[in-house]
Amino acid sequence: MRAGMGLVIAMSQTNTSETLGFQTEVKQLLHLMIHSLYSNKEIFLRELVSNASDACDKLRFEAIDRPELLEGDGETAIRVGFDKTARTITISDNGIGMTRDEAIANLGTIARSGTREFFQQLTGDKQKDAQLIGQFGVGFYSSFIVAQKVTVVSRRAGLPADQAIRWESAGDGEFTISAAEKAGRGTDIILTLREDEDDFLSSWKLRDILRRYSDHISVPILMKKEEWDAEKSEQVTRDEEETVNQASALWTRSKSEITDEQYAEFYKHVAHDFEEPLAWSHNRVEGRSEYTQLLYVPRRAPFDMWDRNKKHGVKLYVKRVFIMDDAEQLLPGYLRFVRGVIDSADLPLNVSREILQESRDVRAIREGSAKRVLSLLEDLAENRKDDYATFWTEFGQVLKEGVGEDAANLERILKLLRFASTQDGTPAQTVSLADYVSRMKEGQDKIYYVTAETFAAASSSPHLEIFRKKGIEVLLLTDRVDEWMLSFVNEFDGKPLTSIAKGGLDLGALADEEEKKQQDEVSEELKPVVERLKAALGEAVKDVRVTFRLVDSPACVVVDQQDMSQHLQRLLKAAGQAAPESRPILEINPGHPLIARVRQAGDADFGQWARLLLDQALLAEGASLEDPAAFVRSMNSLLLSQAS
Structure with missing residues (x-):
């Protein structure tokens, strides 16, 4: 046993x-x-x-x-x-x-x-x-x-x-x-x-x-x-x-001879699924490599979609002879949800998984099959929007992996991505990058986004305040794969993707000259308090500066454009991986009453006020404080001092 x-x-x-x-x-x-x-x-x-x-x-x-x-x-x-x-x-x-x-x-x-x-x-x-x-x-x-x-x-x-x-x-x-x-x-x-x-x-x-x-x-x-x-x-x-069935492999028949019901039943057989597929593509490819592909997009994700040890792939046949299940080499990893059959006329019957990894014919099949699946998804997105929404709910996070894995099809994959945004204020990921670009305000030259662990955290981020005030749409990215994916994307349709939690805020033509003049004056006026905050916080921050991205919050934290975001640092640490330390930049809102109170603070409690501003800003970003008890003691002390 x-x-x-x-x-x-x-x-x-x-x-x-x-x-x-x-x-x-x-x-x-x-x-x-x-x-x-x-x-x-x-x-x-x-x-x-x-x-x-x-x-x-x-x-x-x-x-x-x-x-x-x-x-x-x-x-x-x-x-x-x-x-x-x-x-x-x-x-x-x-x-x-x-x-x-x-x-x-x-x-x-x-x-x-x-x-x-x-x-x-x-x-x-x-x-x-x-x-x-x-x-x-x-x-x-x-x-x-x-x-x-x-x-x-x-x-x-x-x-x-x-x-x-x-x-x-x-x-x-x-x-x-x-x-x-x-x-x-x-x-x-x-x-x-x-x-x-x-x-x-x-x-x-x-x-x-x-x-x-x-x-x-x-x-x-x-x-x-x-x-x-x-x-x-x-x-x-x-x-x-007597033979009851046709007894001929479905994929070898002409498409005109096969009904939708027969396609659906074959999917249930090949995928061991009880539900009908969402879509399928049946093609015979001739040229440098000759093969037949019958590929299906399931309606639901399997339970082991994220199992690293599970092989996900299509069935491989050679000249109608079954060779192996789950031949993952025939499709890139980000399309591992696809089920179906690929029947090659060129591969040897004794082909192994090791040979598949090195075969030129397999590379041609892999490239051709990836393009075919993307075409199928494009058709869904264009002509069957409800079905594409179903697909995205089940497999969207997997498809996002393609941004980093398939440079040859990057533009096509980017067009298929969907995100939540401040436009409708719901967690539903329905906004494409093309939708966003079509709604950009006059003078806007960037695609803005914010990352967070949950939709609630993203939609309540203090970084959004100035964007809401000016009516600028921001994409809300909450999938774990998003930060990794964004490292492979610089722009879409000529518009750079820009994190609103990185670097100094530059709204370009969206900020008028009068606003810029007032901001320069306020920044100059607040130089003394900025220097005091830098001195009080010391090594806890990389810099302190005045910001005009905030409306209702007293402060926020950002990182330099080249530094790893706070959200990605937390994800890596949670996964047990080393993350390069990057100190946050504290930005203060010059118009907030709390900043006015800090400006008036004496030397005795200024350090507590400075730390309170930083810890509040970190908490708003979803970060964990190194010493929560000290934060509570400091806040209680300041509250009691104000009460007296």
């Missing part, structure tokens, strides 16, 4: 059979399944046939280097049958099969990240929970929607007939596994139906489901032929088999 599988032995073990307990998460999942979570019960057959197809694909791939696995029979197939008397449905394949350990790992546990978070999101609302389970993708367990008992008999290709295994469960928290004999390689799944599921014991019903959901499967799905017997006035089953 493998360690770390989350299994427990529920009763004594013998040489041939043992009873094991399901992983806790599987028990929860089975409980939901058995209580009819899905309104569409038919999907159990689609999921089992999809798994059987994957098993046949994996056999063909492994047989490239080990042809003996085919055992003299290279033709793979899936067989579906039923027995009315026994009330069973059987789905059989002659694919790769499973060993005992593989059966325990694949059928007894859910070995994927995000499991705990997944179950925490279940609400008890059947419709919403069904969508979540579909997003989680646990097809085998859908068997228990219709079955009171599931039996799996499997033999790994290449093993002798007496090394098969028999797995059985009633979905009650335990399963048994024992040794078995099986003449042919592959897997048989026998479902013993619940009392109220007899509708599925029908050739017509099963064929209808298979043609509707599994027509795209490239492996033949066989059922025994049924014919009408005029003498008996009933359907009679013959020993002869």
Whole structure:
């Protein structure tokens, strides 16, 4: 038994059979399944046939280097049958099969990240929970929607007939596994139906489901032929088999021959998703590299989208032969949410992940596929705005990574980005850079933004005060990836992106000459208090200066244009990484009553007033104070001195 599988032995073990307990998460999942979570019960057959197809694909791939696995029979197939008397449905394949350990790992546990978070999101609302389970993708367990008992008999290709295994469960928290004999390689799944599921014991019903959901499967799905017997006035089953599906890879067909429903069903098969895709692109590319791509944008992000160890990618085929799942080298990392198939006519059948990293053909596929996905997203953004809003909510942070990863497509990616802004005052990220530029005020020559940890912190930043007063829109950036992304962006449409929390404020033509003259006069008048503040704060600040960016706040902190922002420093420290120390610049608002009070302070408490201004400004920026207790003592002392 493998360690770390989350299994427990529920009763004594013998040489041939043992009873094991399901992983806790599987028990929860089975409980939901058995209580009819899905309104569409038919999907159990689609999921089992999809798994059987994957098993046949994996056999063909492994047989490239080990042809003996085919055992003299290279033709793979899936067989579906039923027995009315026994009330069973059987789905059989002659694919790769499973060993005992593989059966325990694949059928007894859910070995994927995000499991705990997944179950925490279940609400008890059947419709919403069904969508979540579909997003989680646990097809085998859908068997228990219709079955009171599931039996799996499997033999790994290449093993002798007496090394098969028999797995059985009633979905009650335990399963048994024992040794078995099986003449042919592959897997048989026998479902013993619940009392109220007899509708599925029908050739017509099963064929209808298979043609509707599994027509795209490239492996033949066989059922025994049924014919009408005029003498008996009933359907009679013959020993002869016939193929139920088209049995040709969907991506090899002409687009004109494929319906939207077939595209959607193929996506569910290839992505193991229960929801329909948001969009797709199907193309045959000829030229330096010849390949076919069928790429999908999912409607929802998977639970393991941010798992660093999880491989995310499309399925790779070479001349219609399955090579590998999750071939992440075929798309750049920022498009890892894309699902689908790429079938190359140029790559060798024995291609490995290492070869993929160095192949010139793969680079051409990668570049062409990235451009195709970006075109698909551009079409969504232009013509299906609601769908693009859905995409952005799910995958926007991932797409932002492309700004730093794909210089060749930088302009296209920038046009696809969306942000919150002061224009509508909501957290919704709906504003494009093109939208912003189109609304810029006359004389404005910069795109202004502010970064913060939350929308509330960004929208209440004191740096926004002068911009609100003058009616200038500011982008509010709150995603963790934003600071990193901005290090790769200098401008958009000829307009530099400028942080309102960096450097001295320069509104250019937006500040009239009379304002500038008054500001110069006020700055000169406040020179003495600025010098006193510098002396009082010492090494705590890089500089102190007068600012006219503030309206309601007495002070704020900024950093020099070349220095790392305070927000990015906090992010790096929170991630356990070293961040270069850069001291803040304190800017004071000459028109605020508190600054007038500081100007009048005597030498005895001026230092406390100076520190209070700095600490308040740091707190407004979302920073943590090095000595919060000292801040409280100082504030209390000043409050008491004013009261007296």
